[in-house]
Amino acid sequence: MKTTIKSAIFTQYNKARSCGAFDARRCNRSIGILQHGQQRPYHTTITTCDCPDSLNGHICKHRIALAIAYRSFEQLCKTAYSIVINGKIIVDGEIFSSILDTATAHKIAQSRLTPRHVNGAIAYHYEGN
Numbered sequence: 001m002k003t004t005i006k007s008a009i010f011t012q013y014n015k016a017r018s019c020g021a022f023d024a025r026r027c028n029r030s031i032g033i034l035q036h037g038q039q040r041p042y043h044t045t046i047t048t049c050d051c052p053d054s055l056n057g058h059i060c061k062h063r064i065a066l067a068i069a070y071r072s073f074e075q076l077c078k079t080a081y082s083i084v085i086n087g088k089i090i091v092d093g094e095i096f097s098s099i100l101d102t103a104t105a106h107k108i109a110q111s112r113l114t115p116r117h118v119n120g121a122i123a124y125h126y127e128g129n
């Protein structure tokens, strides 16, 4: 992971750990998912997951990882020079965590940045001060 992506993920990980809403061990395990993707094909949203842990009533590591990815991407949209979304999410030339779906990434990016079509992909460029 590039420093900026890594930094955003760890900032949001620390917030997730310290807010008290999530189990600390599951927070720790979510980092592996953020770095390497989900090993099993669970269907995960911020509020639901079909893994055994979630079905037992816990906020599982998959949901925590997705929440951290969502918040990290929001954070990166404020500072990244360029974001390209075309099957994969590329932030300043580096692949962002694979667990955030591209439709959600578009929604987050569009709330902050202006999209442009570049070689079939949709790119967002920072043009601020």
Ligand SMILES: [Zn+2]
Binding pocket: 042, 044, 049, 050, 051, 052, 053, 054, 060, 061, 062, 063
């Ligand atoms: Zn899960």
